[in-house]
Amino acid sequence: MGFVTFIFSSFWIWLGFSILVVAAGNAVVGAAKALRPKRTVKAYRVGQRWHVDIVGANRGDVTHVIKSICEEGEEVQIDEGVIFSGFDKSKD
Incomplete structure (x- = not known):
């Protein structure tokens, strides 16, 4: 007191x-x-190409965005040359 x-x-x-x-x-x-930095992953389409901006995100966040794009039947090519053309949904 x-x-x-x-x-x-x-x-x-x-x-x-x-x-x-x-x-x-x-x-x-x-x-x-x-x-704990802010995590953002923005995916947007310009013409026929998808652009993904990644700031402070982890691999799981990026994978979630790529899965969302691939569910629309799109083929996604990452700058390092890795191509994601779909995911096996039975593994989720």
């Missing part, structure tokens, strides 16, 4: 404590975001 009394004993002490709490909270949030 003495700590709370000390914090509220002066406006400047309260303001300084509040700033420190906010700064520490922002540091924790920043560290959490750095450990």
Whole structure:
């Protein structure tokens, strides 16, 4: 109880404590975001070609997008030369 009394004993002490709490909270949030980056996979068609933009995604996310495209009967060619022309749905 003495700590709370000390914090509220002066406006400047309260303001300084509040700033420190906010700064520490922002540091924790920043560290959490750095450990778990945003994952995005965007697939869109331009003409007859599919373009896939991958940012921070793992292999499972990319596989899910490729499966979705292949379910439409499309053939997908990855830049490294790997071609996915369909998946065996019995393995899912």
